Amino acid sequence: MSDSDDTTKAPQDHGHDHPKHELSYYAKRIYAIRDLLLEKGVITDKDIQSQVEYQEARSPANGAKLVARAWVDPAFKSRLIGDPKAACAEMGIDATSINEFVVLENTAKVRHVVVCTLCSCYPRPILGRPPDWYKSFNYRQRAVNDPRGVMQEFGLELPDDVEVRVHDSTADIRYLVLPMRPEDTEGLSETELARLVTRDSMIGVMDALPTLPPS
Amino acid sequence: MNLPVGKFKAGDRVTVKFEDRPGHIRTPWYIRGKSGWIERVYGDFLNPESLAFGRDGLPKRTLYLVAFNQSDVWPKTVGSRDKILVDIYEHWLTPAA
Numbered sequence: 001m002s003d004s005d006d007t008t009k010a011p012q013d014h015g016h017d018h019p020k021h022e023l024s025y026y027a028k029r030i031y032a033i034r035d036l037l038l039e040k041g042v043i044t045d046k047d048i049q050s051q052v053e054y055q056e057a058r059s060p061a062n063g064a065k066l067v068a069r070a071w072v073d074p075a076f077k078s079r080l081i082g083d084p085k086a087a088c089a090e091m092g093i094d095a096t097s098i099n100e101f102v103v104l105e106n107t108a109k110v111r112h113v114v115v116c117t118l119c120s121c122y123p124r125p126i127l128g129r130p131p132d133w134y135k136s137f138n139y140r141q142r143a144v145n146d147p148r149g150v151m152q153e154f155g156l157e158l159p160d161d162v163e164v165r166v167h168d169s170t171a172d173i174r175y176l177v178l179p180m181r182p183e184d185t186e187g188l189s190e191t192e193l194a195r196l197v198t199r200d201s202m203i204g205v206m207d208a209l210p211t212l213p214p215s
Numbered sequence: 216m217n218l219p220v221g222k223f224k225a226g227d228r229v230t231v232k233f234e235d236r237p238g239h240i241r242t243p244w245y246i247r248g249k250s251g252w253i254e255r256v257y258g259d260f261l262n263p264e265s266l267a268f269g270r271d272g273l274p275k276r277t278l279y280l281v282a283f284n285q286s287d288v289w290p291k292t293v294g295s296r297d298k299i300l301v302d303i304y305e306h307w308l309t310p311a312a
Binding site: 160 | 241242243245246257258260263278280285288289292296297298299300301302303304
């Protein structure tokens with residue numbers, strides 16, 4: 001710390017803003033780490049900004065685009081299931097940070113649900129950050145031992161002859177559920193179809209919306 | 216997809232080892248000791264139990280998608296056709312008796 005002995009300079013006054021309200025212990029710690037990384041030249045303010053923008057740009061809209069295209073284009077659907085990362089690249093979605101990406105196709109007889117019982121593994125480039133409930137102990141426990149109960153709470157009642165396949169995402173694979181296209185949606189455009197594809201339908205706890213939500 | 220070179224192939228019956236040791240273990244507790252079958256061979260991956268401690272992750276381990284009947288994992292679900300599928304590295308698997 002020998003090169004930062006200038007005590008006349010306010011600690012906040014070095015190029016970027018700090019929150020004005022009282023910070024938690026962990027927030028203080030992360031800002032201190034950030035400042036050290038900047039001070040030692042490991043990363044720049046621009047690196048942080050571009051990483052924040054990259055993280056914010058990742059959202060369930062990416063997944064919805066993939067699903068809607070798969071619904072209207074059977075050849076794309078085959079590519080999405082056969083080589084998901086290449087199909088993402090085709091749609092301008094960067095999935096390269098995923099080690100291995102697998103798409104699980106729902107049918108009238110099979111429904112897939114994804115959980116990570118160990119932590120919160122999630123296909124972030126495709127769906128953004130996981131919802132809090134996905135990371136909760138409650139979901140992580142019940143998704144594996146009572147998946148039908150969980151789906152019921154999301155409004156999905158499944159008859160006994162439908163097989164539920166729970167994927168516990170414990171390792172290098174990231175899973176995306178390809179929900180079924182709702183009936184009577186032939187009149188909708190691809191963009192409208194994408195609005196039926198909710199985040200939760202791509203985790204698999206519910207089906208896609210049957211009709212367009214109010215915009 | 217990495218080339219699969221593991222010792223199990225799709226359809227093989229396997230049992231998950233029941234081991235209790237510290238470390239960055241990616242095999243959930245509830246599935247240890249349970250038997251199922253290889254659904255898919257994913258290929259070889261760096262070993263997360265080594266990577267987590269800043270080591271090189273070598274030798275790579277074959278990763279499998281292993282399927283289990285719900286009813287073999289949770290006795291209360293007898294009669295269910297539902298499945299649990301877990302990604303498990305080869306060194307956690309033995310051929311089922």
